Amino acid sequence: MTCDDARLLIGADPAASTPALEEHLRGCAACAQLRREMQALDSDILRALQQPPEMARSSPSRQAPGWRRWALAASAVLATFAVFSLWLLRPSDTLAHDVVQHVQGEPDSWLATQAVSADELNHALHGAGVALHITSDKIVYAQSCWFHGHYVPHLVVETARGPATLMILRHEQVSGRRSFHEAGMSGVIVPVEHGSIAVVERGGDNLREVAGQLSQDVQWMPEPAPQPPPPH
Numbered sequence: 001m002t003c004d005d006a007r008l009l010i011g012a013d014p015a016a017s018t019p020a021l022e023e024h025l026r027g028c029a030a031c032a033q034l035r036r037e038m039q040a041l042d043s044d045i046l047r048a049l050q051q052p053p054e055m056a057r058s059s060p061s062r063q064a065p066g067w068r069r070w071a072l073a074a075s076a077v078l079a080t081f082a083v084f085s086l087w088l089l090r091p092s093d094t095l096a097h098d099v100v101q102h103v104q105g106e107p108d109s110w111l112a113t114q115a116v117s118a119d120e121l122n123h124a125l126h127g128a129g130v131a132l133h134i135t136s137d138k139i140v141y142a143q144s145c146w147f148h149g150h151y152v153p154h155l156v157v158e159t160a161r162g163p164a165t166l167m168i169l170r171h172e173q174v175s176g177r178r179s180f181h182e183a184g185m186s187g188v189i190v191p192v193e194h195g196s197i198a199v200v201e202r203g204g205d206n207l208r209e210v211a212g213q214l215s216q217d218v219q220w221m222p223e224p225a226p227q228p229p230p231p232h
Helices: 003-012 017-029 029-049 053-057 067-090 090-103 109-111 118-126 207-219
Strands: 128-130 139-147 150-158 160-168 179-181 185-191 195-203 218-220
Touching: 003 017, 003 029, 017 029, 029 090, 090 139, 090 160, 090 179, 090 185, 090 195, 109 150, 109 160, 118 128, 118 139, 118 150, 139 160, 160 207, 185 207, 195 207, 207 218
Parallel strands: none
Antiparallel strands: 128 218, 139 150, 150 160, 160 195, 179 185, 185 195
16 A cells, blocks of 8 residues: 555544555554554544533533534644645655654664675565666665665665765655755756656665666565564
């Protein structure tokens, strides 16, 4: 299940629960937060539609007019729509933020200088079902990381202008190229044959060139069988 699938399901019914959705939420903090917010707004709507007990016990002259309860309900509905619309209209912003957070969580990746071995590179790529037409001596960091409910390759590649982080996101669909700047990093997420790739640099300005080259170097293999998440 992709983030877009999960958000559509949550928007239709915040109380929905399926095995696929629960598995996705265990690995995606952003979608889990959306469900919590939508469930909280659902509760607000229910409270607005129900006449509070203290009003029912008060005299008729002190009871709130009916229109006030409907106004509260309408406000809650509009708040729900606004929150959900922001999540749907800006999925790549959320994805970019999560990519930056993931890269920040592995600060040593930027410090690597020694080329990884072919075995290390194959291990990082195996779980995603991809191959790279890049010699391993250009890759100084290679890990298979749990991200949004899937193992994805997290690589640092030496380019002519310095190191660039590459994350191959097979299960993240984006509608077009999206640039972002956050926490001193510049990045771009681009759609590719299957999913997308994210390229991140620290203050770099040659992302378009790097992303274009790296996207051509990715070869998509048959998707491997789902793997269990790492133990907590």
